[in-house]
Structures are given as C-alpha cells and as structure tokens.
Amino acid sequence: xxxxxxxxxxxxxxxxxxxxxxxxxxxxxxxxxxxxxxxxxxxxxxxxxxxxxxxxxxxxxxxxxxxxxxxxxxxxxxxxxxxxxxxxxxxxxxxxxxxxxxxxxxxxxxxxxxxxxxxxxxxxxxxxxxxxxxxxxxxxxxxxxxxxxxxxxxxxxxxxxxxxxxxxxxxxxxxxxxxxxxxxxxxxxxxxxxxxxxxxxxxxxxxxxxxxxxxxxxxxxxxxxxxxxxxxxxxxxxxxxxxxxxxxxxxxxxxxxxxxxxxxxxxxxxxxxxxxxxxxxxxxxxxxxxxxxxxxxxxxxxxxxxxxxxxxxxxxxxxxxxxxxxxxxxxxxxxxxxxxxxxxxxxxxxxxxxxxxxxxxxxxxxxxxxxxxxxxxxxxxxxxxxxxxxxxxxxxxxxxxxxxxxxxxxxxxxxxxxxxxxxxxxxxxxxxxxxxxxxxxxxxxxxxxxxxxxxxxx
Numbered sequence: 001x002x003x004x005x006x007x008x009x010x011x012x013x014x015x016x017x018x019x020x021x022x023x024x025x026x027x028x029x030x031x032x033x034x035x036x037x038x039x040x041x042x043x044x045x046x047x048x049x050x051x052x053x054x055x056x057x058x059x060x061x062x063x064x065x066x067x068x069x070x071x072x073x074x075x076x077x078x079x080x081x082x083x084x085x086x087x088x089x090x091x092x093x094x095x096x097x098x099x100x101x102x103x104x105x106x107x108x109x110x111x112x113x114x115x116x117x118x119x120x121x122x123x124x125x126x127x128x129x130x131x132x133x134x135x136x137x138x139x140x141x142x143x144x145x146x147x148x149x150x151x152x153x154x155x156x157x158x159x160x161x162x163x164x165x166x167x168x169x170x171x172x173x174x175x176x177x178x179x180x181x182x183x184x185x186x187x188x189x190x191x192x193x194x195x196x197x198x199x200x201x202x203x204x205x206x207x208x209x210x211x212x213x214x215x216x217x218x219x220x221x222x223x224x225x226x227x228x229x230x231x232x233x234x235x236x237x238x239x240x241x242x243x244x245x246x247x248x249x250x251x252x253x254x255x256x257x258x259x260x261x262x263x264x265x266x267x268x269x270x271x272x273x274x275x276x277x278x279x280x281x282x283x284x285x286x287x288x289x290x291x292x293x294x295x296x297x298x299x300x301x302x303x304x305x306x307x308x309x310x311x312x313x314x315x316x317x318x319x320x321x322x323x324x325x326x327x328x329x330x331x332x333x334x335x336x337x338x339x340x341x342x343x344x345x346x347x348x349x350x351x352x353x354x355x356x357x358x359x360x361x362x363x364x365x366x367x368x369x370x371x372x373x374x375x376x377x378x379x380x381x382x383x384x385x386x387x388x389x390x391x392x393x394x395x396x397x398x399x400x401x402x403x404x405x406x407x408x409x410x411x412x413x414x415x416x417x418x419x420x421x422x423x424x425x426x427x428x429x430x431x432x433x434x435x436x437x438x439x440x441x442x443x444x445x446x447x448x449x450x451x452x453x454x455x456x457x458x
Contacts, residue, residue, distance in 0.1 A: 001087055001144070003068065008091050010195070011053070012046060012098070014187035015180060019102045020235065021243040021327050022183045027106065028247035036103075041176035043099055048172070050092045057088060079137070086141045093148050100155035105236045106243075109158060114236070116154035120147040186335030193342035200346055201361060204353055211297055212358050218288055219304030220362070223312050226272050230265055230316055234323050237261070242327035255382040258324060262388070263441055265316055266395040270402055270440060271433060276309030278406025279425040286418035300358065307359055309403070311366025313396060317373035324380050333379050337372050344368035391441075398439055402432045 019042075027035035057064065065080040101113045124147035131139035205212045238261040245254040275283060280302045288301055318341060322334040348364035356363060382388065406425055415421050437444045 001083075001090075001140070003064070004084075004087055004091055005094075007053075007057075008094055010191065011050070012095050013191055014184040015042075015046075016095075016098045016102065017235065018184040018187060018326060018331055019099060019180060020105050020239050021329070021331070022180055023103065023106045024240055024243035025247050025329065026179070028244065038173075038176035038179060039099070039103060041173050042180050043096065044172040045177045046095050046099070047092060050095055054088050054091060058085070061085060083137070083141060086138075087144070090144065090148060093152055097148065097152045097155055100152070100159055101236070104155065104158055105240045112158055113151075113155060114232070116158075117151050120150040120154075123147055123150060183331060186332045187338075190335055190338035190342065193339050197342050197346050201349060204349055205358065205361065208353070208358055215297065215300050215304060215358065216361055219301050220308045222276055222283070222305065223308045226268075226276075226312065227315060227319075230268055231319060233264065233268075234261065234319060238320075239323050239327045242324060246328045251383065254328075255384075258380075258382055259388070259391075262320060262392065262395075265320060266392075266399065267440055267442060269313070269316065270395075270399050270436070271429070273309050273312055273399060274403040274406050274429055274432075275425065276312070277306050277403035278408075279410060279422065279429075280305040280309070281410050282413065282418045282421040282425065286422060289418070303359065304362060307362035307366070311362045311369070313399065314366045314368075314370030314373060317392070318369040318376065321373050321376035321380055325376060328381070330379060334376065337375050340375070341368045341372040344371060394439060398436045402429065402436065405432055 019039075023035055023039055026038055061081045061084050062077070065077045065084065068080060069076060104113055124143045127143035127146055128139050131142060135142070201216075202213055205216055238257065241257050242254060245257060284298055284302045284305060289298055322338065325331065325334040345364045345368035348367060349360055352364075353360045377385075377389075406429060409425065409428055410421070413421050414424055433440075434444055
C-alpha cells in the first residue's frame with residue numbers, strides 16, 4: 001500500500017498540487033465550458049497512463065515483491081504479490097478522486113468532500129476492526145476499497161450537483177493536457193529532490209547508530225500530521241480563492257485572503273505547536289514510554305519533538321508563501337526556490353551531522369524552509385507587505401510565549417501520570433489562547449455569541 005501510494009504521488013503529485021490554480025485561471029479567462037473540457041482531457045490522460053503503468057507493475061509483481069522482502073519465504077512473497085494485485089486499481093481510483101476534489105474546490109465546494117473523506121476514513125477503521133479477526137490482513141484491502149469508493153461516489157455526486165456537463169473522457173486533446181503538464185512541470189524537480197533528501201536522511205541517520213531512524217520517525221509523527229491538516233486547509237481553500245481573485249485582478253480581495261489564511265494557520269499552530277514544544281515531555285511519556293525504550297532514548301525523542309515543533313513554523317511559512325505564488329501564476333518561482341530548500345537541508349545534514357548529531361535533521365529542515373520562505377515572500381505582490389511581516393512576527397512571538405508557558409509548567413509536573421499532566425497542559429493552553437486571542441486577531445467573545453445563537457436557534 002505504501003509502495004503504490006508513493007508511486008501515485010511521484011506520477012501525479014505535482015499535477016494534483018497545481019491543478020486547482022490552473023483550472024481557476026482557465027475558468028476565469030476561457031470560460032467554464034472550456035475549462036471543464038480541458039480538465040476532462042486531463043482525466044482521460046491520467047486514466048490511460050495509470051492503466052498502462054498498472055499493466056507494467058502487473059508484469060513485474062514478483063520481482064517487486066522480492067525487492068520489498070528479499071529474505072521472505074515463498075509463502076510471504078506470494079502474499080505480497082496477491083496484495084499488490086488486489087490494491088493495484090487503487091492507483092486509478094485515488095487519482096480520479098483527487099482531480100474531482102480539486103474541481104469541487106475550484107467551485108468553492110470545500111467542506112463536503114472533506115466531510116465525505118472523514119466518514120470514509122471512519123468506515124475504513126471500523127471495517128478493519130470488524131474484519132481483521134475474520135480474514136486477517138485482507139481486511140486492510142477491503143476496508144481501503146470501501147473507503148476510497150465511498151469518497152469517489154461522493155465526489156461524483158457533488159460534481160453532478162454542480163450540473164457539470166462532462167464529455168466523454170476518452171476523447172483526449174493534447175493541447176488541453178499540455179496546459180496542465182507545463183504548469184506542473186517545474187514541480188517535478190522539487191518532488192524528486194524531496195524524495196532524494198528523505199532517502200539521504202535515512203542513510204545518514206542510520207550511520208549514527210541503532211534507533212536513530214526510529215527516534216526521528218517517532219518525534220516528527222505529530223508535526224507531520226499537523227502539517228497535513230494545515231496543507232489541506234491551504235490547498236483546498238486558499239489556493240482556489242486566491243487564484244480566482246488573481247484572475248479577476250482584484251488586488252484588495254487577494255490581500256484580504258492572504259491575511260485571513262495566515263491568521264488561520266497561526267491560530268491552528270497556537271493551539272497545537274505549544275504542545276509539541278512545551279509539552280513534549282508528558283506527550284512523549286504517554287505515547288512512547290512503553291516496552292523496552294530507555295530513558296536516554298526517550299530524552300532524545302523529547303528534544304527532537306521540540307526541535308521539529310520549532311522547525312514547523314518555517315515549514316508552514318514556506319508552504320503558505322509558495323502556494324500564494326502558485327495561485328498568482330508564479331509557480332516556476334515556487335518550484336525553483338523549492339529546490340533550494342532541499343539543497344540547503346541536505347548540505348546542512350552532510351556538513352554538520354558530526355557536530356550536532358541527530359538534532360541536525362530538524363534544525364536543517366527549519367533553517368532551509370525558513371530561509372526559502374523569506375525569499376518566496378519577496379516575490380509575493382500585495383499592498384503593505386511590511387504590515388504582513390510585522391503581523392507574522394507578532395504571531396511567532398505569541399506562539400513562542402505560549403510554548404514557553406507550557407515548558408515552564410512541565411519543569412515541575414503536577415502529576416507523574418502522563419495523561420493527567422497532558423490534560424492540565426490542555427487546560428492551560430486554552431487559557432493562554434484566550435489571553436492572547438486579541439493579539440492573534442481572534443474575537444473570542446464575538447465567536448462565542450455566534451455559537452450560542454446557532455445553538456439557541458436549533
């Protein structure tokens with residue numbers, strides 16, 4: 001499953017990331033009918049290429065299975081082959097669903113697909129729990145199919161509700177496809193560089209001794225999950241709105257959307273990142289202080305989690321400014337400097353790993369992405385950019401202040417029971433958020449009144 005999802009990302013990731021912006025540009029400049037026609041050609045192209053690639057994988061299932069587990073028994077290799085054959089069609093289903101969701105986002109339909117995806121994921125989980133004792137590992141395949149097919153059906157339903165008049169997708173026009181491919185082409189290099197960087201990180205970390213790779217993976221699980229949430233908000237909501245404003249040459253609306261989304265990102269971070277930085281000790285004890293893990297290994301995970309929490313600010317700023325450039329038809333700039341971010345990260349890892357040890361990895365990620373974010377922000381064209389910089393600086397100071405508050409709280413823990421200490425941290429974090437809400441440009445009182453009004457009406 002990981003192999004197929006990685007292959008799907010390598011094949012279509014850059015196109016899926018850039019599709020929303022390009023579709024909005026086409027819809028505004030050439031009209032809705034032309035944009036849909038071009039998008040359908042792209043769907044047909046991805047269907048044909050994915051099917052052709054699947055046939056190649058079909059012919060090479062046994063060599064691939066042996067490469068995945070060269071020491072496996074014949075029975076184990078047979079199981080891998082059978083699972084690969086079963087899961088192969090998910091490449092096509094996931095790609096069609098991804099483009100469908102992108103089209104819905106371009107028509108200001110954001111939350112219904114996300115809700116459908118959440119319901120599908122919950123069904124996936126319950127099916128695994130129910131079927132695993134009965135059919136074993138095949139429960140993963142069945143639950144996965146139920147989830148992705150439910151999401152695909154929901155996407156098709158919402159597309160039909162938008163009264164889309166889709167022509168036959170097998171009628172492919174190269175000129176239509178070329179527009180999307182050329183727009184996405186610069187992003188294949190950063191994607192490739194990112195994959196090389198991940199491989200290099202594993203090799204360098206492995207040279208530091210046993211347990212280093214595992215410690216890195218444990219420490220960044222939370223920040224990676226949070227990154228996926230914020231990335232979803234930016235790509236599904238911000239990019240289509242910005243692209244529409246840019247295509248309509250509405251500079252004031254464009255600047256307002258940028259301001260609102262930067263604010264939203266920092267609100268989410270202020271409610272989560274302080275836990276990673278200030279509450280890393282009880283959080284790590286709750287999740288990882290089990291089995292054979294030593295106190296020294298746990299301390300490494302705690303410190304790594306704090307560093308990844310700090311690096312997360314640079315990563316989100318990089319993503320935000322990069323997607324703003326993408327939505328303003330400057331994707332080549334985003335892609336070019338995105339390669340720089342990967343190069344900086346790799347160079348710092350190679351040069352300083354013997355000095356900083358395992359902590360070089362989160363530090364390099366933070367420095368590389370923060371440096372690139374500063375460069376990308378230079379190319380963002382909005383009025384009163386200095387005010388945006390001051391606002392971001394203010395948000396970062398508040399984020400660090402809230403993180404410091406939780407850190408001081410955990411220097412002398414109230415309870416030795418990790419879950420109780422975490423609950424206390426959660427309460428304190430909410431209180432700190434209320435205290436700093438005015439400086440985060442969040443009106444708690446107004447929001448509370450709106451919420452009470454909705455509840456009363458219901």
